[in-house]
Amino acid sequence: MAATTDTGTETPEIRTSNFLSERIAEDLRTKKYGDAAIQTRFPPEPNGYLHIGHAKAICLDFGLADEVGGRTNLRFDDTNPEKEEQEYVDSIQKDIHWLGFDWERLCFASDYFGQLYEWAIKLISDGKAYVDDLTADQIRQYRGTLTEPGKDSPYRNRSVDENLDLFARMKKGEFPDGSRVLRAKIDMASPNLNMRDPVMYRILHATHHRTGDEWCIYPMYDYAHGQSDSIENVTHSMCSLEFADHQPLYKWFIENLGIFPSQQIEFDRLSITYTLLSKRKLLQLVQEKRVSGWDDPRMPTLSGLRRRGFTPEAIRTFVAAAGVSRTNGSTDIEMLEHFQRDDLNKRAQRGMAVLRPLKVIIDNYPEGEGETVEVANNPENPDAGTRQVPFSREIYIEHDDFREVPPPKYYRLSPGKEVRLRNAYFITAQSVVKDAAGNVVEVHCTYDPASRGGNSPDGRKVKSTIHWVSTKHAVSAEVRLYEKLFTKPDPNDYPEGGSFLDNLNPASLEVIADAKLEPSLAKAEVGQPLQFERVGYFTLDPDTQDGKLVFNRTLSLKDSWAKIEKKAGI
Ligand code: ATP
Ligand code: MG
Numbered sequence: 001m002a003a004t005t006d007t008g009t010e011t012p013e014i015r016t017s018n019f020l021s022e023r024i025a026e027d028l029r030t031k032k033y034g035d036a037a038i039q040t041r042f043p044p045e046p047n048g049y050l051h052i053g054h055a056k057a058i059c060l061d062f063g064l065a066d067e068v069g070g071r072t073n074l075r076f077d078d079t080n081p082e083k084e085e086q087e088y089v090d091s092i093q094k095d096i097h098w099l100g101f102d103w104e105r106l107c108f109a110s111d112y113f114g115q116l117y118e119w120a121i122k123l124i125s126d127g128k129a130y131v132d133d134l135t136a137d138q139i140r141q142y143r144g145t146l147t148e149p150g151k152d153s154p155y156r157n158r159s160v161d162e163n164l165d166l167f168a169r170m171k172k173g174e175f176p177d178g179s180r181v182l183r184a185k186i187d188m189a190s191p192n193l194n195m196r197d198p199v200m201y202r203i204l205h206a207t208h209h210r211t212g213d214e215w216c217i218y219p220m221y222d223y224a225h226g227q228s229d230s231i232e233n234v235t236h237s238m239c240s241l242e243f244a245d246h247q248p249l250y251k252w253f254i255e256n257l258g259i260f261p262s263q264q265i266e267f268d269r270l271s272i273t274y275t276l277l278s279k280r281k282l283l284q285l286v287q288e289k290r291v292s293g294w295d296d297p298r299m300p301t302l303s304g305l306r307r308r309g310f311t312p313e314a315i316r317t318f319v320a321a322a323g324v325s326r327t328n329g330s331t332d333i334e335m336l337e338h339f340q341r342d343d344l345n346k347r348a349q350r351g352m353a354v355l356r357p358l359k360v361i362i363d364n365y366p367e368g369e370g371e372t373v374e375v376a377n378n379p380e381n382p383d384a385g386t387r388q389v390p391f392s393r394e395i396y397i398e399h400d401d402f403r404e405v406p407p408p409k410y411y412r413l414s415p416g417k418e419v420r421l422r423n424a425y426f427i428t429a430q431s432v433v434k435d436a437a438g439n440v441v442e443v444h445c446t447y448d449p450a451s452r453g454g455n456s457p458d459g460r461k462v463k464s465t466i467h468w469v470s471t472k473h474a475v476s477a478e479v480r481l482y483e484k485l486f487t488k489p490d491p492n493d494y495p496e497g498g499s500f501l502d503n504l505n506p507a508s509l510e511v512i513a514d515a516k517l518e519p520s521l522a523k524a525e526v527g528q529p530l531q532f533e534r535v536g537y538f539t540l541d542p543d544t545q546d547g548k549l550v551f552n553r554t555l556s557l558k559d560s561w562a563k564i565e566k567k568a569g570i
Helices: 019-029 052-067 086-099 109-125 136-142 160-172 221-231 241-257 279-287 302-308 312-322 333-347 449-454 519-523 560-568
Strands: 039-042 071-076 106-108 129-132 181-184 199-203 217-219 236-240 263-267 349-351 357-362 371-376 386-391 394-398 418-421 426-434 440-448 475-482 509-517 530-532 536-540 549-556
Touching: 019 052, 019 236, 019 263, 039 052, 039 236, 052 071, 052 086, 052 236, 052 302, 052 312, 071 086, 071 109, 086 302, 086 312, 106 109, 109 129, 109 160, 109 181, 109 199, 109 217, 109 221, 109 241, 129 160, 160 199, 181 241, 199 221, 221 236, 221 241, 236 241, 241 263, 302 549, 312 333, 333 536, 333 549, 357 509, 386 519, 418 449, 440 449, 475 519, 509 519, 519 549
Parallel strands: 039 071, 071 106, 236 263, 349 530, 357 440, 475 549
Antiparallel strands: 129 181, 181 199, 199 217, 357 394, 371 386, 418 426, 426 440, 475 509, 530 536, 536 549
């Protein structure tokens, strides 16, 4: 089940010893399910793209089963035809594979509509379900509150025959949307509101993405989920904490139908600072065009993270490190970034790129083609080999690496100062050329031919090494720099009357139209991990078209988590 990823690397085993794995181990020890293998499922609703919160559920559902030789189904919880689409079904499968997992069986709750309907008839026949004509508003009023018991519906004591007849006619389409529901007959005074005669079926004349117009009644989540688990012989149905209050109902249906005893176990939702993990709100960002789409590299969706250059390995490591517990908390985004940098540092191919170019002319270097210098592809990995990078009399450096009037402790290039050009030569700035507005547009330097390869010829020290790109060999590219999408650690923290949209960071995207790159970067592939030396981690964006390169910055190089860890003594 643990799979290899698209990048071809082996999935590292994430051993998670926690209350979930202990529970599974205990059930195996006591042979709760006889000799049957552990069966789990990942049950997304196809109403949006998967986000990194889902990655946690996926790693647990697949990972825990895999640790004990069990199996995991992918089951689409497709009981809300109005919100669900094939596009989502496809993207979810793609993202799970990308994350490195493969399912035993591909299932759809909609495949069970027939069985669920028969079971509803059984509950009606047993006097445990009834058709209610109250409106949705009335049902809410009759339901009571946490402190007051509910009231019985006047339709609660309909005869079995009348209920069977009405339910059959609901299915036939005789009644308009919202006019009737089927409810379980449990306890209107239960302290758990979910047990106060929960709705099992509603009338909805809507076309389903798989069953078309076959059905005009659809099961509610609570009635569909546990029964689907049971149909698939799911032993451990893990879900996030908000379903804890639904557990008694989950058990009630299974017990009263006498079907396979699946068990629901809850764990904490992943929540990350500066990040929204709610499909509904992410959909709003997409629909209102606050982002370019579900896969906008600023989105916490798996497709957005992938496009941004995040790797499945780092996401899995992060999710494992964030751990599971029985109370919801929040994880620092810096921790995710830390694991991602760690992973990219090992695997990213290096290249030199100048984002804000300033021209440097080396006056004593010969005119002409220049030469090439040999550079390591990844100093962290000698197996990555070397490449030849062209060097010539005219180069670009970062604007920021030159100051005409250097502030204190500024060790990069300034008039009279010598610096090392990475893997090339020592140069000393001699003079500048300015435009009419007084901006430096060209720096004239001299170089020391004896410092080839960036080595000091006589032991003299330079305090700084800067990167460069030969102007005549440079390739142009658009570079997209991303910052956090939200300005607040909790994007849902807004004053009354406001919305999470008020916390959007207006500076979350900066586009550099014409960066200058060493020629080897023109061969980059979409998704390939890259490091632009001294600048950050990048990857090629699928917007790249013939002749026009587009790169995304995955992350800058600065690791703030390492500092947080050190300070906290972690
Ligand atoms: P959202 O609130 O974003 O719409 P959801 O819970 O409605 O999420 P589903 O498609 O129903 O999304 O979720 C599939 C599975 O993923 C469920 O088991 C759910 O518990 C789990 N899940 C969703 N979000 C998170 C999260 N942030 N952390 C951990 N598990 C999650
Ligand atoms: Mg849901």
